[in-house]
Amino acid sequence: MDEDQEWVAQVLSGSKDAYAHLVNKYKTRVYGLLIGMGASPQDAQDLAQESFIKAYRYLASYNPEKQFSSWLYKIAANSYLDVWRKQKRERMDAQEEEYVDWTSPEQVYLHKERAHELRAHIARLPEKYRLVLVLRYIDDLSYKEIAEVLELPLPTVQTHLHRAKKKLRAALQYTKTGGDLNEMYGI
Amino acid sequence: MKCTEYEQMSRHVEGETAGREKMAMDTHLLNCPACRNLYEECQAEREALRAALRAPALPGSFTEDIMARLKPHAVVPEEPQAPEPVRKAGKRKWKRWAYAAAGTLLAVSVAASVSPSFASYLTQSIFNRNNQMIDLGLQMAGEKGFVQQGNYYVTDNGITLRVLDVVADPTRIALSYVLEKEGGGHLDPDFDPRFREEAGNRVYLTDTKGNKLADMSSWGRNDPYGIIGFQLENNIPEKAVVHFELSRVGGFAGIGAKEGRWELQVPVDMKKGLEATRSTAVNLQHTTGQGVSINIKTLLFAPTKSQLEFETSITGSAKKKLQELVERENRLGIAEEGADAYRDYTYGISYRLLDEKGRVVAGKSGPVLPSGERERNPIDSSGVHKPFGRTVWKDGFVPLGEAKRLTFVLDAVDMEEPSDFSLSFTPDNLKKSPVTGQYQGSTIKIKSFVVKRDWDIKKRPPFFEDESHAIIELEGVHPQNTGTFTHWVVTDENGRTYKAMVSGGEEDPDASGNRKFTSTLRVYGLKHEPKKLTLSLTRIMKRHTDVDWKVDIPVSR
Numbered sequence: 001m002d003e004d005q006e007w008v009a010q011v012l013s014g015s016k017d018a019y020a021h022l023v024n025k026y027k028t029r030v031y032g033l034l035i036g037m038g039a040s041p042q043d044a045q046d047l048a049q050e051s052f053i054k055a056y057r058y059l060a061s062y063n064p065e066k067q068f069s070s071w072l073y074k075i076a077a078n079s080y081l082d083v084w085r086k087q088k089r090e091r092m093d094a095q096e097e098e099y100v101d102w103t104s105p106e107q108v109y110l111h112k113e114r115a116h117e118l119r120a121h122i123a124r125l126p127e128k129y130r131l132v133l134v135l136r137y138i139d140d141l142s143y144k145e146i147a148e149v150l151e152l153p154l155p156t157v158q159t160h161l162h163r164a165k166k167k168l169r170a171a172l173q174y175t176k177t178g179g180d181l182n183e184m185y186g187i
Numbered sequence: 188m189k190c191t192e193y194e195q196m197s198r199h200v201e202g203e204t205a206g207r208e209k210m211a212m213d214t215h216l217l218n219c220p221a222c223r224n225l226y227e228e229c230q231a232e233r234e235a236l237r238a239a240l241r242a243p244a245l246p247g248s249f250t251e252d253i254m255a256r257l258k259p260h261a262v263v264p265e266e267p268q269a270p271e272p273v274r275k276a277g278k279r280k281w282k283r284w285a286y287a288a289a290g291t292l293l294a295v296s297v298a299a300s301v302s303p304s305f306a307s308y309l310t311q312s313i314f315n316r317n318n319q320m321i322d323l324g325l326q327m328a329g330e331k332g333f334v335q336q337g338n339y340y341v342t343d344n345g346i347t348l349r350v351l352d353v354v355a356d357p358t359r360i361a362l363s364y365v366l367e368k369e370g371g372g373h374l375d376p377d378f379d380p381r382f383r384e385e386a387g388n389r390v391y392l393t394d395t396k397g398n399k400l401a402d403m404s405s406w407g408r409n410d411p412y413g414i415i416g417f418q419l420e421n422n423i424p425e426k427a428v429v430h431f432e433l434s435r436v437g438g439f440a441g442i443g444a445k446e447g448r449w450e451l452q453v454p455v456d457m458k459k460g461l462e463a464t465r466s467t468a469v470n471l472q473h474t475t476g477q478g479v480s481i482n483i484k485t486l487l488f489a490p491t492k493s494q495l496e497f498e499t500s501i502t503g504s505a506k507k508k509l510q511e512l513v514e515r516e517n518r519l520g521i522a523e524e525g526a527d528a529y530r531d532y533t534y535g536i537s538y539r540l541l542d543e544k545g546r547v548v549a550g551k552s553g554p555v556l557p558s559g560e561r562e563r564n565p566i567d568s569s570g571v572h573k574p575f576g577r578t579v580w581k582d583g584f585v586p587l588g589e590a591k592r593l594t595f596v597l598d599a600v601d602m603e604e605p606s607d608f609s610l611s612f613t614p615d616n617l618k619k620s621p622v623t624g625q626y627q628g629s630t631i632k633i634k635s636f637v638v639k640r641d642w643d644i645k646k647r648p649p650f651f652e653d654e655s656h657a658i659i660e661l662e663g664v665h666p667q668n669t670g671t672f673t674h675w676v677v678t679d680e681n682g683r684t685y686k687a688m689v690s691g692g693e694e695d696p697d698a699s700g701n702r703k704f705t706s707t708l709r710v711y712g713l714k715h716e717p718k719k720l721t722l723s724l725t726r727i728m729k730r731h732t733d734v735d736w737k738v739d740i741p742v743s744r
Contacts, residue, residue: 012260031245049249059260119240122240155707
């Protein structure tokens with residue numbers, strides 16, 4: 001129906017260059033998804049490229065009745081989960097150092113501090129909550145689209161998102177009043 | 188409707204409420220400052236999460252690196268029996284869309300990469316026909332030459348606030364601005380607080396004598412530009428002034444913000460917009476069998492929108508029903524304290540507007556109107572509550588300067604009414620024998636009951652607050668015309684009654700019009716494991732489609 005499907009059709013009929021439109025359109029969001037999931041910027045970049053290449057190879061299996069973006073996010077989320085699930089725990093602390101360098105030097109301190117704080121909290125959320133939250137905010141996916149990507153029932157998506165936000169709210173207030181974050185999350 | 192809890196408001200802010208739930212919330216928000224605060228809080232939260240999850244820039248070679256690793260897909264030669272004729276037609280259609288899509292993309296990317304010199308801003312307004320980031324009305328007004336441009340800017344702390352385009356007519360003023368960084372680049376076009384006057388950032392409209400006409404009423408982004416809107420009431424002067432008084436720009440909820448002082452006054456010439464606007468007195472009145480009275484007052488064609496002004500109120504039977512409802516809730520002890528009963532009572536109408544050829548030009552939450560058409564031709568609605576259930580509406584839709592005739596078709600009336608449905612159950616037995624009930628054709632099943640031990644952290648002592656509450660999960664099916672069930676109370680074995688906070692969702696109707704639903708009831712205050720509970724529905728929101736009013740609205744030439 002939309003331009004994505006048209007580009008997919010062009011790629012499938014042999015026009016490789018049409019794929020560049022899709023890469024350009026979604027690269028930042030796929031990258032954001034992977035970083036939001038907890039990959040370091042360099043790993044996220046590699047994984048994003050792998051995801052696009054995987055999507056290209058399996059493009060014929062994509063069902064054009066569904067959103068291309070949802071299908072792509074599913075591939076990216078799975079790539080992340082395949083590679084990182086096992087190593088996640090050990091890597092978490094190391095990644096946080098890298099987060100600090102995200103923001104360019106001229107950006108104000110406040111920005112760094114607040115966004116960094118929020119990202120650190122997001123990184124500590126249980127994986128199932130984090131996935132829903134990240135999908136929701138990197139591309140404003142509707143609950144229905146998130147349900148499609150993660151193959152979860154709609155009420156579960158709603159509950160996960162609500163719990164994720166409640167935990168973040170509580171955590172942000174908790175750090176202000178002092179306290180141990182691990183305790184907060186029951187880790 | 189009753190005040191909203193965080194979960195529901197959060198869904199509302201994210202555009203996840205629909206139909207009657209959305210309507211009830213929008214109406215409630217018009218007049219409840221507490222809920223408006225919660226609304227803004229949820230908005231701030233969403234912006235903060237978006238900002239926190241915004242990805243850093245990728246290297247320029249990212250796409251090329253991928254493309255270099257791909258081989259063209261092999262084209263499968265057409266076999267004699269394949270593809271079916273339908274599919275062929277589909278392919279041709281795709282090709283045509285491809286050109287259209289490419290054109291759009293190009294135009295958008297040109298707008299987004301405009302260099303920051305003023306001369307180049309002047310070459311194209313962002314209020315133009317190809318900019319799909321703005322509403323159609325602004326696109327059309329831009330195309331017809333209603334954009335005013337001038338060299339308005341102010342610099343402080345290395346940041347220049349520059350106003351680029353202004354579009355004005357008697358219904359609204361819209362302007363675009365950009366926050367330029369010294370030495371190139373832009374800040375995020377956001378600023379915070381956007382709508383609360385007290386805290387450092389103000390954007391408002393006055394006449395030339397400094398009398399205030401309006402506060403900023405809308406904000407949107409079309410990066411790197413921001414778009415500000417003012418909704419206008421009557422008595423618009425020929426000249427007006429937009430005032431910027433900003434002290435923190437470039438971010439929301441503190442993220443990415445820069446401090447300084449940016450004061451700027453931008454003159455707006457209303458004359459052209461006023462001259463191009465036609466207003467017709469309509470004065471058509473109808474009262475539905477349900478007791479909802481509709482009085483269509485004015486139809487207005489302005490360059491950026493068409494606007495239907497009408498008033499709704501409740502009469503006779505509807506007022507009586509409302510009294511019953513309020514009395515009943517008082518008996519149960521669950522009525523909102525001191526709440527204006529009429530204000531708390533939700534009703535609404537759904538309608539369509541057809542042009543002289545019978546085409547739908549605008550629609551408001553109609554059950555008859557296909558949802559695709561409703562999305563293409565939405566009505567943006569604003570209402571002001573008056574005493575005794577009266578509401579004055581200004582419903583805007585796409586500019587229709589050329590329309591020869593418009594027909595107003597009333598599709599449905601939604602009204603809350605009292606309900607006497609209740610279900611008793613023993614929480615302990617629920618797992619073994621789920622409880623199911625029937626009400627007005629709907630099936631309601633109580634799926635589970637748990638008491639959740641929970642606490643919340645407050646900014647002020649006591650820092651920990653016991654938020655333990657009971658959670659009841661319901662599921663079921665509504666047939667085509669039953670209401671939405673949003674007002675539940677729970678009575679425990681000691682006869683104490685608690686109000687439930689309801690959230691949940693509905694699936695789209697299936698072929699026979701049945702809608703599956705799930706609801707989560709949170710019962711605050713209920714912290715013990717009760718032996719027996721009675722769940723009662725106090726109100727339902729019911730849609731009446733047996734309304735028959737179709738009327739031509741005169742369009743003067």
